[in-house]
Amino acid sequence: MxxxxxxxxxxxxxxxxxxxxxxxxxxxxxxxxxxxxxxxxxxxxxxxxxxxxVTQSWRLVYDAWPKSVATASRLIIPFAPFRSVGAIRIYDASGVAKAIEPQSYRASAANDEGRVIFSVTPPAAERGADAIEIDFTVGYGDxxxxxxxxxxxxxxxxxxxxxxxxxxxxxxxxxxxxxxxxxxxxxxxxx
Missing domain, CATH: 1.10.3230.30 (Phage gp6-like head-tail connector protein)
Incomplete structure (x- = not known):
């Protein structure tokens, strides 16, 4: 990460x-x-x-999905106070990004951290490095x-x-x- x-x-x-x-x-x-x-x-x-x-936007970049996604269909975003997820993208082997549809996951705050629960298992990362990007917003407010x-x-x-x-x-x-x-x-x- x-x-x-x-x-x-x-x-x-x-x-x-x-x-x-x-x-x-x-x-x-x-x-x-x-x-x-x-x-x-x-x-x-x-x-x-x-x-x-104060409100700011961040991106987490992963080479592959963490084990929690494969085993429990959930991902922790360890930034607080969590506000929202803006986008989740997966890159294929040729470097083309594909957005994960927002209706296939739910993002919420739990203990101030972000928690993303997937309703379907997200596609596997195909690119060897920097294959997954999650854009999110954190902060107490604007x-x-x-x-x-x-x-x-x-x-x-x-x-x-x-x-x-x-x-x-x-x-x-x-x-x-x-x-x-x-x-x-x-x-x-x-x-």
């Missing part, structure tokens, strides 16, 4: 003006840096929580305020931390205040 971002978030969960107010920064000469810190903080916290905050408020506060707190520490020696640890805000949203990995 190989994930690929195909549609980045259209907005950030925290606006530049909101971050500047949080930082008590009035000048506009630092706007590009503050905007970059917002994006970096979102991405860092998305990695920490294993959740994607608007900044649809991201839970503690996660928005964690972004602002991390931006402020980095803003205050810029130029200092790098510290890989997230501040405890950021961890406290984000921890309730962290998805655990299965061992």
């Amino acid at each position: 190989r994930p690929m971002l195909i549609g980045a978030p259209a907005i950030e969960p925290v606006a530049l003006a909101e971050a500047k107010s949080w930082l008590r920064e009035d000048a506009s000469d630092e706007d590009p840096l503050i905007q970059a810190l917002i994006v970096s903080a979102r991405m860092t916290l998305e990695a920490y929580t294993r959740r994607l905050f 608007l900044a305020n649809e991201t839970p408020e503690p996660l928005r506060r964690a972004i602002l707190t991390l931006v402020a931390h980095w803003w205050e520490k810029r130029g200092d020696e790098a510290d890989d640890a997230l501040p405890s205040s950021v961890l406290q805000l984000a921890a309730p949203f962290r998805r655990r990995r299965l061992s």
